[in-house]
Amino acid sequence: MGTISEKKLKRREFLGVAGAGLAAGAAIGFGAGRLVTQPGGQGTGELDKLALQRGLEPEEARSALRIFNPGGKYLDEFIMISSGGHSGQAIILGIPSMRILKYIAVYTPDPWQGYGYGNVESREILKKGSSDVRLLTGGDTHHPDISRTNAEWDGEWACIGDKLSARMAIISFKDFATKEIVRMPNMGSQHGGAHFTPNSEYVACGSFFPTPWEPGKGYKPGSTYIQLTEKNYADFYRGQNIYLAFDRSRGRFDLTRSFQVELPPYVQDLEAVGWGPSDGWTFMNSINTERAIGGVMEGRPALEVAASQRDFDYLHIINWKKAEQLVKDGKAKEMNGIKVVTLDTAVKEGILFFAPEPKSPHGCDISPSGRYVLVGGKLAPVVTAYDVEKIKQNIVDQRFEGTDPYGVPILRFEEVKAAQVEVGLGPLHNEFDDAGHGHVSCFIANEVVRYNLGPPDYTGSNTFTVIDRIKIQYNIGHLATTESGTASPKGKYLVALNKWSIDRFPNVGPLLPQNLQLIDISGEKMQLLYDLPIGLGEPHYAKMISIDKLKPLEVYAVGTDPATFTVSPNAIRKGQERIERHQVGGTWVSEIWGTLLRSTMAPDIIRVKQGDLVRIHWTNVETVRDATHGFGIADYNVMGKIDPGEVATYEFLADKPGVFYYYCTEFCSPLHMEMTGWLEVAPA
Ligand code: RUQ
Ligand code: CUA
Numbered sequence: 001m002g003t004i005s006e007k008k009l010k011r012r013e014f015l016g017v018a019g020a021g022l023a024a025g026a027a028i029g030f031g032a033g034r035l036v037t038q039p040g041g042q043g044t045g046e047l048d049k050l051a052l053q054r055g056l057e058p059e060e061a062r063s064a065l066r067i068f069n070p071g072g073k074y075l076d077e078f079i080m081i082s083s084g085g086h087s088g089q090a091i092i093l094g095i096p097s098m099r100i101l102k103y104i105a106v107y108t109p110d111p112w113q114g115y116g117y118g119n120v121e122s123r124e125i126l127k128k129g130s131s132d133v134r135l136l137t138g139g140d141t142h143h144p145d146i147s148r149t150n151a152e153w154d155g156e157w158a159c160i161g162d163k164l165s166a167r168m169a170i171i172s173f174k175d176f177a178t179k180e181i182v183r184m185p186n187m188g189s190q191h192g193g194a195h196f197t198p199n200s201e202y203v204a205c206g207s208f209f210p211t212p213w214e215p216g217k218g219y220k221p222g223s224t225y226i227q228l229t230e231k232n233y234a235d236f237y238r239g240q241n242i243y244l245a246f247d248r249s250r251g252r253f254d255l256t257r258s259f260q261v262e263l264p265p266y267v268q269d270l271e272a273v274g275w276g277p278s279d280g281w282t283f284m285n286s287i288n289t290e291r292a293i294g295g296v297m298e299g300r301p302a303l304e305v306a307a308s309q310r311d312f313d314y315l316h317i318i319n320w321k322k323a324e325q326l327v328k329d330g331k332a333k334e335m336n337g338i339k340v341v342t343l344d345t346a347v348k349e350g351i352l353f354f355a356p357e358p359k360s361p362h363g364c365d366i367s368p369s370g371r372y373v374l375v376g377g378k379l380a381p382v383v384t385a386y387d388v389e390k391i392k393q394n395i396v397d398q399r400f401e402g403t404d405p406y407g408v409p410i411l412r413f414e415e416v417k418a419a420q421v422e423v424g425l426g427p428l429h430n431e432f433d434d435a436g437h438g439h440v441s442c443f444i445a446n447e448v449v450r451y452n453l454g455p456p457d458y459t460g461s462n463t464f465t466v467i468d469r470i471k472i473q474y475n476i477g478h479l480a481t482t483e484s485g486t487a488s489p490k491g492k493y494l495v496a497l498n499k500w501s502i503d504r505f506p507n508v509g510p511l512l513p514q515n516l517q518l519i520d521i522s523g524e525k526m527q528l529l530y531d532l533p534i535g536l537g538e539p540h541y542a543k544m545i546s547i548d549k550l551k552p553l554e555v556y557a558v559g560t561d562p563a564t565f566t567v568s569p570n571a572i573r574k575g576q577e578r579i580e581r582h583q584v585g586g587t588w589v590s591e592i593w594g595t596l597l598r599s600t601m602a603p604d605i606i607r608v609k610q611g612d613l614v615r616i617h618w619t620n621v622e623t624v625r626d627a628t629h630g631f632g633i634a635d636y637n638v639m640g641k642i643d644p645g646e647v648a649t650y651e652f653l654a655d656k657p658g659v660f661y662y663y664c665t666e667f668c669s670p671l672h673m674e675m676t677g678w679l680e681v682a683p684a
Helices: 006-015 046-053 058-067 120-128 230-236 320-328 343-348 388-396
Strands: 078-083 089-095 099-105 141-149 152-162 167-172 177-183 202-206 237-247 252-263 267-273 281-287 313-319 333-335 338-341 352-357 364-366 372-376 382-387 400-403 409-411 417-422 427-432 437-442 447-452 466-471 476-482 491-498 514-520 527-534 542-546 578-584 587-597 600-602 605-609 613-620 629-633 638-642 647-653 658-663 676-682
Touching: 046 058, 058 527, 078 141, 078 152, 078 476, 078 491, 089 141, 099 177, 120 177, 120 647, 141 542, 152 542, 167 252, 177 252, 202 252, 202 267, 230 237, 237 267, 237 281, 237 320, 252 320, 252 343, 281 364, 313 320, 320 338, 343 352, 352 388, 364 427, 372 388, 372 427, 372 437, 382 388, 382 427, 388 409, 427 476, 437 476, 447 476, 491 542, 578 605, 587 605, 605 613, 613 629, 613 638, 638 647
Parallel strands: 252 338, 267 364, 352 409, 476 542, 587 613, 605 676
Antiparallel strands: 078 089, 078 542, 089 099, 141 152, 152 167, 167 177, 202 237, 237 252, 267 281, 281 313, 313 352, 333 338, 364 372, 372 382, 382 417, 400 409, 427 437, 437 447, 447 466, 476 491, 491 514, 514 527, 578 587, 587 600, 613 647, 629 638, 629 658, 658 676
16 A cells, blocks of 8 residues: 555544644644644644554553653652562552552562571561471562551551461561561461451451361461361361451561461451441451362362352351450460460351352452442352341341351341342452442453442442443453552552463563553543553552552661661661671671771671671661662672661671672762672681
């Protein structure tokens, strides 16, 4: 074709390049009237041309303008904390720009952040967060949450769970760094999520795989053994839901005030902790209520077949306030360092109830009013809405259809259901906006589906009806809307966290990035704005908080120990540097107190003897923002950073003689290349 293709013509018409379209303001739908076309109609049409040159459709060009954030401007309205999946990290992004601002090392060492490479503070965090089996240096982060005041996020702390080894981590939003990891007792793995109670008294989290469970003794990783048979599984394996007591002033968990509820050996899945009418209650999904154990090579059907037989599993309903009172009344049993409300006690005292739920469900989310629990059917193409008021009334009235094999009362489905919304194939997670809508990810249909909630969340007609849907590329697992999971979501944006991304990006080999897609949810029709490849582990879940709720530090006050945000006992001032050698037990310790200031590492010569334990306390005495210094020693696997004002300790055994270089790894000044030193290890 000699001239312009039809498609291009159409686009040119739309862009207003053809004909009279270039006249003032009429040019292109993407606001370029203001940018390039001057009043009076004398436009250059430069943006139009650029869009054409790059083959961009008008909507694509418009989307680019809607989210583009030039350097130096602060146009982002939200900060998103996303899990980094099997990278063991958390990801911080700006929304709507979708720019990645930080990876936070949580369960996995990271040399840039000085996490796990000789740095003592982070080593202690990883050590404390390990099990008795061994030091754990990997994790599978799934679900973050943010600390709450009156059920609203206050932006002080975040927590994020490790699915792999049942751990919970606390991150401070003062410095976006991990402060503590705890290994949750009696649990083998977790997938309930991480959920702050409305005033951050506890973080609730449920187990995934049931653990072998010695009655009265519980489970200890690395020692409890009960042979895996179908009978033993039913009789001597158990799930758990934990309430980790949280000390918000220190940002630490307190196991002595924490408690657990023992659950039947179903595979417990995601949960939610309520507010408003659901305050005091936890709702939690389950799969495999068939109690299948697998055994394809032992003559049994595959687990996924045997575990999907029944049309209903059980929504677990836990009265956690009552459980807390039972613990205070001394009715819990101590097992492996935590108080456990046993299954028998939970049944007897009215702590635990079930409601049938179709069918191997996944996400469990509470509507902004606190009135509805929305369950994504996964194998059933419906979102089931449970009415919390009905649940509570039926419990008061003791209206049950029977009990499960462990005596747990089962509510009648029809009595507690508010509605079922037919959404499509593979519904997983529900997130909400400020206009009474739910948005559910449909994994098989590759869609986000929007529906109306019921009153008081949505008071119009057509309650619990699908009103819009948008295609996603591809296989959306999870999604996040702004401040969903609180009483007042903000609307505007939705991020789809997709598990597949085939054909979205240039091929960089068989391991493909995951794909995040930004969607505008402010209008009647949802609109796709942007794709963001994430070259890290799978982002299972994310939370988006209004940026003005965060009050991060700019620098640490000089001499700060970031673990506690107080003055470190090892803080020194410039001129107070010193080296000491002393014996602890049978070991010689060379202990160094040094300072970092552009462009000197003092000391710049450290002489020790082979076999010494070398302990270096660096105080970065800078007071200027961004004056971070790095630290790395050749051949000793020591690496890290020391932020302005920070005191950080690095430790290693100098077991090989030689003369080793160390240097600042951050290009911090014109004389950065000179910011170096020597470590001399004299042969023993
Ligand atoms: S969430 S299995 Cu739907 Cu943890 Cu990813
Ligand atoms: Cu300090 Cu480079």
